[in-house]
Amino acid sequence: MQNFNYNIPTKIFFGKGQIEQLGSNLKDISKNVLLVYGGGSIKKNGLYDKVVSQLESAGIEWKELSGVEPNPKIESVREGIKICRENGIGAVLAVGGGSTIDCAKIIASGTCYDGDPWEQVVDSNKITKALPVVSVLTLSATGSEMDGFAVISDMEKNEKWGTGNDVTKPVFSILDPEYTYTVSARQTAAGTADIMSHTFENYFNQEKGAYLQARFCEGILKTCIKYAPVAVKTPDNYEARANLMWASSMAINGVCSYGENTAWAVHPMEHELSAFYDITHGVGLAILTPYWMEYVLNEDTVWKFVEYGKNVWNIQDGSDMEIAKKAIDRTKEFFASIGLPSTLSEININNEHFDIMAQKAADCGLKFGFIPLDKNDVKKIFEMAL
Amino acid sequence: MQNFNYNIPTKIFFGKGQIEQLGSNLKDISKNVLLVYGGGSIKKNGLYDKVVSQLESAGIEWKELSGVEPNPKIESVREGIKICRENGIGAVLAVGGGSTIDCAKIIASGTCYDGDPWEQVVDSNKITKALPVVSVLTLSATGSEMDGFAVISDMEKNEKWGTGNDVTKPVFSILDPEYTYTVSARQTAAGTADIMSHTFENYFNQEKGAYLQARFCEGILKTCIKYAPVAVKTPDNYEARANLMWASSMAINGVCSYGENTAWAVHPMEHELSAFYDITHGVGLAILTPYWMEYVLNEDTVWKFVEYGKNVWNIQDGSDMEIAKKAIDRTKEFFASIGLPSTLSEININNEHFDIMAQKAADCGLKFGFIPLDKNDVKKIFEMAL
Numbered sequence: 001m002q003n004f005n006y007n008i009p010t011k012i013f014f015g016k017g018q019i020e021q022l023g024s025n026l027k028d029i030s031k032n033v034l035l036v037y038g039g040g041s042i043k044k045n046g047l048y049d050k051v052v053s054q055l056e057s058a059g060i061e062w063k064e065l066s067g068v069e070p071n072p073k074i075e076s077v078r079e080g081i082k083i084c085r086e087n088g089i090g091a092v093l094a095v096g097g098g099s100t101i102d103c104a105k106i107i108a109s110g111t112c113y114d115g116d117p118w119e120q121v122v123d124s125n126k127i128t129k130a131l132p133v134v135s136v137l138t139l140s141a142t143g144s145e146m147d148g149f150a151v152i153s154d155m156e157k158n159e160k161w162g163t164g165n166d167v168t169k170p171v172f173s174i175l176d177p178e179y180t181y182t183v184s185a186r187q188t189a190a191g192t193a194d195i196m197s198h199t200f201e202n203y204f205n206q207e208k209g210a211y212l213q214a215r216f217c218e219g220i221l222k223t224c225i226k227y228a229p230v231a232v233k234t235p236d237n238y239e240a241r242a243n244l245m246w247a248s249s250m251a252i253n254g255v256c257s258y259g260e261n262t263a264w265a266v267h268p269m270e271h272e273l274s275a276f277y278d279i280t281h282g283v284g285l286a287i288l289t290p291y292w293m294e295y296v297l298n299e300d301t302v303w304k305f306v307e308y309g310k311n312v313w314n315i316q317d318g319s320d321m322e323i324a325k326k327a328i329d330r331t332k333e334f335f336a337s338i339g340l341p342s343t344l345s346e347i348n349i350n351n352e353h354f355d356i357m358a359q360k361a362a363d364c365g366l367k368f369g370f371i372p373l374d375k376n377d378v379k380k381i382f383e384m385a386l
Numbered sequence: 387m388q389n390f391n392y393n394i395p396t397k398i399f400f401g402k403g404q405i406e407q408l409g410s411n412l413k414d415i416s417k418n419v420l421l422v423y424g425g426g427s428i429k430k431n432g433l434y435d436k437v438v439s440q441l442e443s444a445g446i447e448w449k450e451l452s453g454v455e456p457n458p459k460i461e462s463v464r465e466g467i468k469i470c471r472e473n474g475i476g477a478v479l480a481v482g483g484g485s486t487i488d489c490a491k492i493i494a495s496g497t498c499y500d501g502d503p504w505e506q507v508v509d510s511n512k513i514t515k516a517l518p519v520v521s522v523l524t525l526s527a528t529g530s531e532m533d534g535f536a537v538i539s540d541m542e543k544n545e546k547w548g549t550g551n552d553v554t555k556p557v558f559s560i561l562d563p564e565y566t567y568t569v570s571a572r573q574t575a576a577g578t579a580d581i582m583s584h585t586f587e588n589y590f591n592q593e594k595g596a597y598l599q600a601r602f603c604e605g606i607l608k609t610c611i612k613y614a615p616v617a618v619k620t621p622d623n624y625e626a627r628a629n630l631m632w633a634s635s636m637a638i639n640g641v642c643s644y645g646e647n648t649a650w651a652v653h654p655m656e657h658e659l660s661a662f663y664d665i666t667h668g669v670g671l672a673i674l675t676p677y678w679m680e681y682v683l684n685e686d687t688v689w690k691f692v693e694y695g696k697n698v699w700n701i702q703d704g705s706d707m708e709i710a711k712k713a714i715d716r717t718k719e720f721f722a723s724i725g726l727p728s729t730l731s732e733i734n735i736n737n738e739h740f741d742i743m744a745q746k747a748a749d750c751g752l753k754f755g756f757i758p759l760d761k762n763d764v765k766k767i768f769e770m771a772l
Contacts, residue, residue, distance in 0.1 A: 001563075001628040003401025008394065014645065015389025177387075209625040212609045212632055219601025226597065239595040242387040246598055246645070255641065259400070259632070 001209045004258040010146045011172040014246065016238075018174050019050050019136065023058030025172055029132045030090030034083055035062045036104045038069075038096045042138065045182050051095055051136065063087050065107070068096065071153045071160065071274050071281070072103035077117045080107030084131065091132040091171075098142025098194075101135045102150035105168040108133045120163060121152045127165040135173040140180055140245040141191030141282060143198060143252030145173035153275060159360075160275035162267070175249070177241035185232045189338040190282030192228035192244060196221060197285040198251040201264040204296075204304055204370040210259040217256050218311045223247045225312070225334060232338050263368035266292050269378055271364075272357035277349055286340040287347075290332040291384040296371040297324055304370075344385050354382045387595045390644040396532045397558040400632065402624075404560050405436050405522065409444030411558055415518045416476030420469055421448045422490045424455075424482045428524065431568050437481055437522065449473050451493070454482065457539045457546065457660050457667070458489035463503045466493030470517065477518040477557075484528025484580075487521045488536035491554040494519045506549060507538045513551040521559040526566055526631040527577030527668060529584060529638035531559040539661060545746075546661035548653070561635070563627035571618045575724040576668030578614035578630060582607060583671040584637040587650040590682075590690055590756040596645040603642050604697045609633045611698070611720060618724050649754035652678050655764055657750075658743035663735055672726040673733070676718040677770040682757040683710055690756075730771050740768045 013021040026033065035051070042048040055062055065080045083089065084107060094104035109130040110117030120126045137145045144150065149164035183191070203217040223243050230240035250256070269292070270284035297305055302320045309315040309327030318326065336342050344350075358378035366373040373381075399407040412419065421437070428434040441448055451466045469475065470493060480490035495516040496503030506512045523531045530536065535550035569577070589603040609629050616626035636642070655678070656670035683691055688706045695701040695713030704712065722728050730736075744764040752759040759767075 001401070001625065001632070003404065004398075005407075006398035006400060012390075012392035014392060015387070018389065021391075209628065211612060211625075211629050212605060212636065215605025215608055216602055219598060219605055222601055223598045239387065239597075242595065242645075243597050246387070250598065250641075255636075259628075 001259040002207060002261055006254065006258050007166060008146065008169075008253050008255070010170045010253075012146065012175055012249065013172065014175045015242075016176060016178060018176050019054060022051065022136065022174060023054035023060065026055075026091065026093065026134055027058040027060055029134065029171060031060050032087070032089055033060060033062045033091045033093045034065060034080060034089045034107065036065045036068060036080060036092060036094045036096070036100055036107065038100050039067060041182065042095055045179070047095065047136070047138065047179060062093070063089065068100045068103045070099050071151075071278060072099045074118050074121065074152055074154045076103050077106045077110055077152060080104070081110045081117060084111040089131065091134060093134045093136070095136040095138070097137070097139030098144040101133070101137070101144040101170070102142070102152065104135070105130070105133055105144070105148070105150040105164060106152055109165070109168055118154060121161045122163070124163040124165050127163065127168060130167040133168060133170045135170045136179075137173060137175050137245070138179045139183055139187065139191055140241070140248040141194040143195070143248050145170060145175065146249040146253040149252070151271070155275075155278070158275045160271045162271070175245050177238055177245045180241045180245060181236045183235070185235070185339055187280070188231050188235070189228060189340050190280045190286070191248070192224050192338065193282040193286035193289070193335060193340060195244070195248045195251045196224050197266055197282075197289055199256060200289060201267060202251075202256040202260065202262050203308070205260045205262050206370065207260040213256055213259055214307065216250070220247045220251050220256065221312045228338050263365055263370075265366055265369040265373060268364035268366060269361045269381065272361045273344075273349065276353050276357060277347075279347055279349075283340060283347065286335040287342060287344060287385055288381065290328055290335070291381050293328045293331065295377065295381050295384065297328065301371060344382070351383065351386065354379050358382060387645040388593060388647055392640065392644055393552060394532065394555075394639050394641070396556045396639075398532065398561055398635065399558065400561045401628075402562060402564060404562050405440060408437065408522065408560060409440035409446065412441075412477065412479065412520055413444040413446055415520065415557060417446050418473065418475055419446055419448045419477045419479045420451060420466060420475045420493065422451045422454060422466060422478060422480045422482070422486055422493065424486050425453060427568065428481055431565070433481065433522070433524065433565060448479070449475065454486045454489045456485050457537075457664060458485045460504050460507065460538055460540045462489050463492045463496055463538060466490070467496040467503060470497040475517065477520060479520045479522070481522040481524070483523070483525030484530040487519075487523070487530040487556070488528070488538065490521070491516070491519050491530070491534070491536040491550060492538055495551070495554055504540060507547045508549070510549040510551050513549065513554060516553040519554060519556045521556050522565075523559060523561050523631070524565045525569055525573065525577055526627070526634040527580040529581070529634050531556060531561065532635040532639040535638070537657070541661075541664070544661045546657045548657070561631050563624055563631045566627045566631060567622045569621070571621070571725055573666070574617050574621070575614060575721075575726050576666045576672070577634070578610050578724065579668040579672035579675070579721060579726060581630070581634045581637045582610050583652055583668075583675055585642060586675060587653060588637075588642040588646065588648050589694070591646045591648050592756065593646040599642055599645055600693065601697075602636070606633045606637050606642065607698045614724050649751055651752055651755040651759060654750035654752060655747045655767065658747045659735065662739050662743060663733075665733055665735075669726060669733065672721040673728060673730060673771050674767065676714055676721070677767050679714045679717065681763065681767050681770065683714065687757060730768070737769065737772065740765050744768060
């Protein structure tokens, strides 16, 4: 097990009716906040009114930034910073999914930064101070509610980068699984692919000594496999929504990665798909993951796939290589079973930009991954996924 | 899944050489601390010198309370409080195992309390404020390094109570697995029984919807089963010590219990053994656990034992009741295999005090457990364990 410094300070209010905690806890942080949200679904489902009622009854004043995009753009960040500065805002409250929370984080750090916030997106070391961030989660996927990361895009440059630091970890987040009842089957499936992909990125590493963390990863994967089909078919199944929501936080808050040298592989590749085609992140991950697995499976890595096959899919029979291949097949079948595409062609992506996308992904540290990958490797994986 | 408020603020510096973090992080909390430790083993193994060197180089002044007992006594707490008050101490630094850290926590809370600290031991609601607590861990067992709990004894009254609150959670803890190399085989085994018992207390509950948490529990149990025999045989195996140490923290910090209505059963019973006979806590737990399992196994509870048998012990064949019984047998055999006793007679405990011990244990809320237990039930379990 590698050395690590564990720091997960975010408080979580989890469960039905926990929105009641918002006002009383937020007013201790600031009485003047920026409320950030997305396309307005929170107005349709009544959450916006609940939030406003909490703010009003706690005597909190607020300004709003709405319309944050699914892959949040740097322009929205800049707009939020402007509002914060002009109004002496003391905290940023995100109500939405990972994109909204990500946007809120860089608004919070960018407000405390002299340069343009894109500088903080491409270099997380430039994030040293931030307004306190608070979130109310409406989508189980990115885990942004309990970590410091944010992914921001500049579509003019076709660039999408992950950034973040300890100071952008939310002070507290409210996780009421009922708020995800209205999430569509496709978004539920894509969110699950995101949770599973975070877990795979942590799980597939060469550190054999982080045994406990590997078992935790398997617990998250089994949870997704059990409950995603339930939530896709029965959107208001509380148990399924609750387990997926808690899995989303635990997959990426550090519990599964502390003690390992993890270097993500599929996320950087997918970020290029989203940056060039603005597709749903989880859809891209579901497509790429099985092909990445096939590509990196070899005699040296098979041990990890055997662990995965036995402990997650309960595949007990066969040679190591047979178990590994079956586990990859089961992964692909699972994503298809919850309605996700299996190839890039299905979402109208062709090989036009593969060269530049592969180069950009390779530049994101893929040589440090489970199996080091270069531009040619990435391009081959894209081609396998066509 | 039940509603929960997640709050695990303790930072962890985990791994080799992390003692280097002590001075620089502690001096930001206070420059005048009480150093609490036990019987002096830290002087033999050199840890005391390292701690002193850290304090000196950071310009931190300190007073000492040494000789804290394995089942820490209220008298030590009172002595520590006196030193804190007389010297204007600003933080309590525990260097040792769970007993030392537990003692430090109630010194920290008692210093901020007007009455006698025993009042805080019997009523955790009286703990509302505490000096900051910091720990350097030397034994993988109680998990006290990452939670708010403390168990304190008054041997004059034959009483041992658990208490604690959010304010007694350590601000940070240093976990260097190498400091546990000198822990004896018996203490290593007893510590593992403690970790496993915490996990069992969380795992065996009626909440079927906290699926993810149950899988995390299984991960901890598998970790203990894999690594305790290694650490017992090869005390300086880093991987084994590291996994046991991290398991000890994760077993009881809340990750395994949030979202469930857990009410502990075996711990309250064991506390009576320790209170009357001053035995090692983990030894008592190892003896009682399998008999408690046998006692509560029935047609209504068998589902949970089947989960346990299949997922932890990989017992796939047989009827549900057969799998359950096999799992209990495996548990008993495991504790014996790492050198722990299987009966109370082996540690010279007879039935003399069973009546009063059973009454006291039953008074600790055993009627809210996995299976509600009353005084007669507890007495029968003690008798089975004779």
